Amino acid sequence: MADLSTNFLGIKSPNPFWLASAPPTDKQVNVLRAFEAGWGGVVWKTLGSQVKNVSSRYSSVDYNGYRIMGLNNIELISDRPLDINLKEIKECIRLFPDRAMIVSLMADNNRESWHELIKQVEDTGAHGLELNFGCPHGMTERGMGAAVGQDPEIAKMVVEWVMEAAHIPVITKLTPNVHSVVPTGRAAVAGGTHALSLINTIQSVTGVDLDTFVPNPNVGGKSTFGGYCGPAVKPIALKFLTTISQDPLTSKVPVSGIGGISTWRDAVEFMLLGATSLQVCTAAMRYGFRIIEDLCEGLNNWMDEKGFATIYDFIGKSVPTLTHWEELDINYHIVANINQDKCIHCGLCYISCEDGSHQAISLSYGKPYNTYAIKEDECVGCNLCKLVCPVDNCITMKEQRHGDEYLNWKEFQRRGLPLNDH
Amino acid sequence: MALRNNRLTNEEYDEHFSDIHPPFETHNAALVEANRCLFCYDAPCTKSCPTSINVPKFIKQITTENLKGAAYTIFSANIMGGGCSKVCPVEKLCEGACVYNLMEEAPIPIAKLQRYATERAIHEKWPLFTRQASNGKKVAVIGAGPAGLSCAHALSREGVEVTIYEKEGKGGGLMTYGIAAYKVTPQFCQEEVDYITSLGGIHVLYNMQLGKDVLLETLQQEYDAVYLAFGVGMARQLAISGEQLNGVVDAIRFIYEIRTKGYPEVPVGESVAVIGLGMTAIDAATQAMRLGAKEVTLVYRRTEAEMPCTAAELNIAKLDGCNIIWLAAPKEIVGENGHVKTLVCEVMRLDERKLPVGTGELISLNVDMVIKATGQLPYTMAAPKIDNEHGRVLINEHAATNLPGVFAGGDCVNGGKEVVDAVQAGKEGAKAILKYLFREVE
Ligand SMILES: Cc1cc2nc3c(=O)[nH]c(=O)nc-3n(C[C@H](O)[C@H](O)[C@H](O)COP(=O)(O)OP(=O)(O)OC[C@H]3O[C@@H](n4cnc5c(N)ncnc54)[C@H](O)[C@@H]3O)c2cc1C
Ligand SMILES: Cc1cc2nc3c(=O)[nH]c(=O)nc-3n(C[C@H](O)[C@H](O)[C@H](O)COP(=O)(O)O)c2cc1C
Ligand code: SF4
Ligand code: SF4
Ligand code: SF4
Numbered sequence: 001m002a003d004l005s006t007n008f009l010g011i012k013s014p015n016p017f018w019l020a021s022a023p024p025t026d027k028q029v030n031v032l033r034a035f036e037a038g039w040g041g042v043v044w045k046t047l048g049s050q051v052k053n054v055s056s057r058y059s060s061v062d063y064n065g066y067r068i069m070g071l072n073n074i075e076l077i078s079d080r081p082l083d084i085n086l087k088e089i090k091e092c093i094r095l096f097p098d099r100a101m102i103v104s105l106m107a108d109n110n111r112e113s114w115h116e117l118i119k120q121v122e123d124t125g126a127h128g129l130e131l132n133f134g135c136p137h138g139m140t141e142r143g144m145g146a147a148v149g150q151d152p153e154i155a156k157m158v159v160e161w162v163m164e165a166a167h168i169p170v171i172t173k174l175t176p177n178v179h180s181v182v183p184t185g186r187a188a189v190a191g192g193t194h195a196l197s198l199i200n201t202i203q204s205v206t207g208v209d210l211d212t213f214v215p216n217p218n219v220g221g222k223s224t225f226g227g228y229c230g231p232a233v234k235p236i237a238l239k240f241l242t243t244i245s246q247d248p249l250t251s252k253v254p255v256s257g258i259g260g261i262s263t264w265r266d267a268v269e270f271m272l273l274g275a276t277s278l279q280v281c282t283a284a285m286r287y288g289f290r291i292i293e294d295l296c297e298g299l300n301n302w303m304d305e306k307g308f309a310t311i312y313d314f315i316g317k318s319v320p321t322l323t324h325w326e327e328l329d330i331n332y333h334i335v336a337n338i339n340q341d342k343c344i345h346c347g348l349c350y351i352s353c354e355d356g357s358h359q360a361i362s363l364s365y366g367k368p369y370n371t372y373a374i375k376e377d378e379c380v381g382c383n384l385c386k387l388v389c390p391v392d393n394c395i396t397m398k399e400q401r402h403g404d405e406y407l408n409w410k411e412f413q414r415r416g417l418p419l420n421d422h
Numbered sequence: 423m424a425l426r427n428n429r430l431t432n433e434e435y436d437e438h439f440s441d442i443h444p445p446f447e448t449h450n451a452a453l454v455e456a457n458r459c460l461f462c463y464d465a466p467c468t469k470s471c472p473t474s475i476n477v478p479k480f481i482k483q484i485t486t487e488n489l490k491g492a493a494y495t496i497f498s499a500n501i502m503g504g505g506c507s508k509v510c511p512v513e514k515l516c517e518g519a520c521v522y523n524l525m526e527e528a529p530i531p532i533a534k535l536q537r538y539a540t541e542r543a544i545h546e547k548w549p550l551f552t553r554q555a556s557n558g559k560k561v562a563v564i565g566a567g568p569a570g571l572s573c574a575h576a577l578s579r580e581g582v583e584v585t586i587y588e589k590e591g592k593g594g595g596l597m598t599y600g601i602a603a604y605k606v607t608p609q610f611c612q613e614e615v616d617y618i619t620s621l622g623g624i625h626v627l628y629n630m631q632l633g634k635d636v637l638l639e640t641l642q643q644e645y646d647a648v649y650l651a652f653g654v655g656m657a658r659q660l661a662i663s664g665e666q667l668n669g670v671v672d673a674i675r676f677i678y679e680i681r682t683k684g685y686p687e688v689p690v691g692e693s694v695a696v697i698g699l700g701m702t703a704i705d706a707a708t709q710a711m712r713l714g715a716k717e718v719t720l721v722y723r724r725t726e727a728e729m730p731c732t733a734a735e736l737n738i739a740k741l742d743g744c745n746i747i748w749l750a751a752p753k754e755i756v757g758e759n760g761h762v763k764t765l766v767c768e769v770m771r772l773d774e775r776k777l778p779v780g781t782g783e784l785i786s787l788n789v790d791m792v793i794k795a796t797g798q799l800p801y802t803m804a805a806p807k808i809d810n811e812h813g814r815v816l817i818n819e820h821a822a823t824n825l826p827g828v829f830a831g832g833d834c835v836n837g838g839k840e841v842v843d844a845v846q847a848g849k850e851g852a853k854a855i856l857k858y859l860f861r862e863v864e
Binding site for chain 2: 391
């Protein structure tokens with residue numbers, strides 16, 4: 001049995017899975033049920049000054065019968081009275097002292113408001129604070145949320161205000177609605193934040209209703225840009241996470257990974273790219289808290305298989321393998337190979353290579369089944385056929401190096417080697 | 423014991439003859455299956471459909487909720503795509519070729535999806551096709567069965583005026599009069615015929631029999647071309663003694679009555695023997711059972727390896743509780759007071775060429791009804807001057823008979839295959855006729 005316990009800046013939790021700041025964490029009833037189900041911690045739904053929500057609030061991107069590949073929301077921070085939230089947070093900590101309780105905050109844009117809010121939250125016994133610099137709707141218009149996260153100078157200033165008052169660990173949650181998260185990440189670290197978390201939601205329009213012509217979600221005939229999350233955003237979240245893990249300054253602080261985590265496999269990927277704890281929102285909203293069981297068991301089994309005793313044995317392991325394009329080995333070459341015994345003759349590899357790649361697959365007509373084979377000389381090793389093939393391990397890529405030695409683009413240019421030679 | 427009708431309650435009849443392949447209950451159920459389709463390139467399912475419906479395309483169209491497009495994709499290849507989705511032996515056609523079979527997984531339920539897309543179109547009378555302006559040509563079609571209707575529709579789309587001569591009072595051919603009642607309802611057949619003819623330019627003259635009410639020579643004079651699609655009709659005789667006894671019936675006749683008279687009206691025996699193991703035999707046996715026979719036995723000369731029906735069809739009969747006697751050939755039907763009492767069969771064995779030969783050993787079955795389903799003989803006496811082979815109309819590669827301007831297709835040419843083959847034949851016939859009509863003009 002591997003040890004899943006996590007120590008994030010002294011905030012301990014029995015496993016690295018926290019519920020992200022969102023509807024699942026905005027009430028005592030939910031949070032207690034989540035703790036009973038086994039979640040390691042929660043980031044309480046963002047507290048701030050009173051807000052008012054609209055309906056409808058969510059819309060989704062469905063794909064090929066899969067519902068909620070991406071979720072979009074135009075919800076604001078907690079719309080419940082602050083004193084009730086504070087009372088409930090305290091009660092949850094009392095009932096489950098071994099779980100992480102982090103409280104997300106978004107105060108009005110002045111030092112006093114932040115100080116006042118932090119004091120009130122610390123009085124509950126919470127273990128950490130998360131600064132919401134990411135909410136992309138509603139709050140930005142008032143100069144809060146993503147408006148802070150998008151401007152490193154303001155972000156740094158707010159973090160500094162917070163650090164003046166905070167006695168417990170502070171995590172700064174970044175917005176992905178920027179070209180790069182690194183500048184704000186650096187600013188937050190320079191301002192003194194203890195940790196970073198990312199990503200918050202991405203501004204989006206999920207789609208337009210073809211009958212009403214109003215984009216989703218429809219609020220009485222009008223819509224607005226909402227925040228995108230769920231499985232669809234994972235690749236973007238991983239990219240941002242990697243840049244934070246690679247940067248010399250931001251890599252010094254622990255990172256809580258967020259964005260599209262639905263399975264233990266996603267979780268491992270986030271950890272391999274540098275996350276120490278993981279936050280989940282959409283998957284819990286979609287399937288309920290019970291997914292924690294497989295998250296933990298899957299992670300545990302994987303760690304046992306790989307021989308990792310604690311999560312610290314593999315966090316960040318994949319970061320060094322992400323490099324710049326210029327560093328890649330140009331002499332490395334692969335070609336596709338079709339296992340004719342496994343092939344079901346669907347022709348998907350053929351047509352995608354024919355129309356979308358390098359016409360490197362041949363077709364011999366048959367009734368009803370055609371035979372498909374790779375023309376190795378034409379194959380550029382792009383992977384497309386392997387990606388489209390519906391049969392596991394039917395198409396594999398064989399290594400056929402162009403040269404023994406490692407040769408990157410810079411060296412290639414320096415030597416003046418010929419371009420377009422195949 | 424004489425044959426008896428009205429053996430069951432109305433509820434029992436309804437239950438026995440309800441849809442054997444029920445449709446999707448919900449849109450979602452259809453979507454789940456449609457989304458499984460891989461959208462194969464040069465798809466084997468399409469290649470295995472005699473009418474070459476672009477199966478992956480119409481299935482994709484279902485997933486994008488383009489149901490009109492899906493229906494158009496189907497109908498433009500097969501105007502009887504609605505009926506075919508209920509009666510096609512898909513396990514040996516499209517679904518039999520689905521690549522999922524090669525993964526040992528259930529194939530895409532193509533027919534069910536096809537039904538999903540077409541049934542709405544037919545019920546709601548979507549006008550998916552328009553005619554070209556009339557080109558002044560007139561063609562007569564004999565028979566409003568699948569081949570005739572398909573030919574007529576294709577011709578009319580191109581602006582030809584079509585007149586169909588049909589000897590029965592309703593269209594649809596064996597679809598309406600022959601196919602097992604638990605596959606298609608008379609009401610559906612009617613709707614389908616109406617849908618096809620709603621295109622316009624197709625005039626059906628019912629109760630008009632070629633050879634009796636109208637002659638081929640007359641039609642040749644009055645029309646620019648004639649298409650023969652009169653199917654097959656006569657049951658092959660067993661040529662054994664006792665064949666004329668009361669209680670010996672021809673399967674096609676038996677089924678025709680089920681389709682036309684209403685279940686309680688059709689007499690059926692207590693103990694029934696069905697001779698043959700083709701689709702007609704299966705249909706006759708299962709429907710006899712469903713009409714209330716106590717015992718139904720299929721008698722077949724060869725073994726399971728040679729049977730003409732598919733395994734899926736045999737399973738329907740088995741599930742209905744029919745018995746099968748392999749390697750037995752009818753030798754004599756013995757009667758009592760003019761009515762069937764015993765069917766005497768000879769036990770057969772297969773020789774090296776897999777042909778059945780008698781062993782001399784006899785077995786007797788006590789039955790009060792014998793249904794003959796040993797195949798039909800195509801008939802050409804409606805058009806006696808047509809070249810034929812054992813009654814099958816002979817055509818060249820352009821669907822043309824030996825008489826100028828006279829074309830033919832469907833069961834009357836192939837001797838009896840499936841609806842989908844007849845529809846394809848009708849399409850090909852129309853193409854050949856158009857070529858003939860317009861090349862002549864030039
Ligand atoms: C018992 C039985 C069950 C079957 N089950 C299936 C099944 O489940 N699935 C399947 O795909 N196929 C099935 N078939 C086969 C299918 O019904 C035929 O292949 C198909 O109907 C042939 O179409 P057709 O247009 O060539 O002929 P038909 O359907 O026979 O149509 C011929 C038409 O011509 C008319 N006609 C005949 N003579 C004249 C004349 N002299 N003048 C004017 N009109 C005339 C007839 O009344 C009829 O309407 C079955 C056949 C039988 C016999
Ligand atoms: C309905 C909804 C409300 C949210 N509210 C907040 C919030 O109040 N504060 C916050 O920091 N993030 C909020 N988020 C963002 C999530 O915490 C999380 O960053 C994002 O959903 C990405 O994770 P996921 O892909 O697992 O959902 C909200 C997300 C959703 C879907
Ligand atoms: S995609 Fe895979 S299964 Fe399909 S034809 Fe190509 S190799 Fe065969
Ligand atoms: S017409 Fe029949 S064979 Fe052709 S695709 Fe449809 S169900 Fe399959
Ligand atoms: S063979 Fe099967 S999976 Fe492929 S296109 Fe046809 S129905 Fe779809």
